[in-house]
Amino acid sequence: MLLFAFAVMAAQLAVLTALYLLGRRHVRGGAGPEPMPETCPRLGVIVPVTGDHPGMREAVASLLDQDYPDFVAVFVTATADDPAVALVRGVAGDDPRVLLVTAGPAARCGQKNHNILAGMRAAATAEVFVYCDSSHVADRHFLTNLAAPVIRGDAPMTSGFHKIVPGDAATGTIGMAVTCMALHLLQPIRAITQPWGGAMAISRQAFDRFGLRELWGSNIVDDFSMGPHLHRFGVAAWPVAAACLETPMAGMTLARWDDWLTRQLLYLKFCIPPGWLVSIVAVFLLSAPPLLALCVLAAWAFGAAGGAAAVAALAYLAAFSGLGLCYRGLCPRKVGVFAWLRGYAATFAMLAWCFGRTFATNTMSWRGIAYKVGWGGVVREVLRKG
Structure with missing residues (x-):
């Protein structure tokens, strides 16, 4: 024994x-920022939003303060009276790149998937789609870093990740930081890497070719469902070390950490x-x-x-x-x-x-x-x- x-x-x-040893270089930023592509097709930045939570304004503002020259940012809520509508309007002002879309309630898939698909329909002129969450802060090169390999033709799809920035020493906060760090360290291991829904990019052509509209239209989640689906085509998400968001966090309780981690493991159970x-x-x-x-x-x-x-x-x-x-x-x-x-x-x-x-x-x-x-x-x- x-x-x-x-x-x-x-x-x-x-x-x-x-x-x-395998993941530390990736977590530290890899080889550095991606160069600006020679051509810059229009990006459709799809951001499902709900509520009005601490840090959301900073996160939304960071997604608009980008050095990529041509993008439309589509913020999608389930209902027109969601508090996130007023929040986005307050941050964006009269920015012509910003669209607000009401998706309505989901009936056959997860609400986030439903919102994403509604946002993509609104981004009619986009050639590359970028998917982001509304709770992470991006640097000014985030869109360029995430989309550049797709635009260059190196990969049909890319994925970034995020780092928890602890604002206190609570056990739940540090535990979340350790958990996310472990997942981040797994990203460069191509045999097992999975795309992360908070930072993904894919060309419109690849999205249609791989049938992701049909997949997301009936699935509980966006990213976990994509991994095994794309593997059938011999495709894995290209991990971009420089496309790393920051998630300021404080006051994370053990109960909230428990709920979050259980949900991630349930996605694994359901999808893989x-x-x-x-x-x-x-x-x-x-x-x-x-x-x-x-x-x-x-x-x-x-x-x-x-x-x-x-x-x-x-x-x-x-x-x-x-x-x-x-x-x-x-x-x-x-x-x-x-x-x-x-x-x-x-x-x-x-x-x-x-x-x-x-x-x-x-x-x-x-x-x-x-x-x-x-x-x-x-x-x-x-x-x-x-």
């Missing part, structure tokens, strides 16, 4: 080390069921070792394990913490060592808890709407509308 426990600990350390099943092993490998090490130390304290086992468990915990400090070096805003290690350790426990929750449901609830979801992420029924 001890040999098995220490084998799992060693495997976890190997995985965490490999993830850090084989990947979800394989993840059972991965989640055990990542989450069990700290608990196993503590159990070994407890066994030593009660005389049920030898001193050598206790030393090995302490060595594992030291290595585990040391890797956590390496990850801390990738965070865009430094936090205290103790606070970071607390959030880092909590991430592994939260992963196991949230993954366990995905076994108990086939429904998805988000922003006041519940969906019954089938194989491949297909929406079977909209159960409740908020």
